Amino acid sequence: MTAEGSDIQGLTFLFSGYARLPNDVSHQALYKRVGVVVEVDQDGAIVGCTSSLMMDLARDFFGRLMTGRSVLSERAEIEAEIRFRYRGHSQAALISAMHKVFEAVDQSPLVLGTAAAPLPSAKHPDVGTETYG
Numbered sequence: 001m002t003a004e005g006s007d008i009q010g011l012t013f014l015f016s017g018y019a020r021l022p023n024d025v026s027h028q029a030l031y032k033r034v035g036v037v038v039e040v041d042q043d044g045a046i047v048g049c050t051s052s053l054m055m056d057l058a059r060d061f062f063g064r065l066m067t068g069r070s071v072l073s074e075r076a077e078i079e080a081e082i083r084f085r086y087r088g089h090s091q092a093a094l095i096s097a098m099h100k101v102f103e104a105v106d107q108s109p110l111v112l113g114t115a116a117a118p119l120p121s122a123k124h125p126d127v128g129t130e131t132y133g
Contacts, residue, residue, distance in 0.1 A: 011042045013108055015071070017100025019093040034090055035060075038095040043074030044110055051094065058088055066098075071105045 002019050017038045034081060039048035049066040053059040065085060082095050 009057060012047060013040050013042075013110060014038070015040060015101045015104045015108070017097040017102075017104065019072050019096035019100065022089055034093045034097055036101060038066060038101055039072065040071055040105070040110065042110070044070045044105075046071060053088075053090060053095075058090070062086060062094065071102060072110065077101055 007104060008129045014034060014037065018033045021034050028051065033052075035052040036050050037050050038046050041047050046069050049063040051062050053057050053062060062082075065081055069081070071078075078098060079095055082091060082098070086094060
């Protein structure tokens with residue numbers, strides 16, 4: 001653990017995506033959407049993954065299925081793996097949520113580099129608040 005109380009090793013990024021659940025899924029009446037959250041290292045590899053799937057086994061299986069895959073270079077493989085191995089009713093929603101994750105990755109420093117400059121922070125409250133004229 002670091003001094004700040006975090007056990008994150010190295011530079012990682014967190015991405016999320018959400019998609020509508022089909023009507024025949026037991027928890028559709030409660031949640032309407034499924035969420036996918038992935039932690040990705042600076043090389044694009046998924047180091048952690050969770051979802052809002054109700055059943056522990058389904059959530060854990062999906063996490064194991066995604067861990068180690070690259071959100072930069074294995075997008076087609078990720079989708080194919082979900083289609084082939086995740087046979088639950090939420091399959092299409094999980095694929096759609098992962099597509100939202102890919103869209104978020106494409107707007108991040110992983111793809112854009114310094115073009116995705118950080119937002120103003122509490123450390124430098126005046127950054128990004130300049131007024132002109």
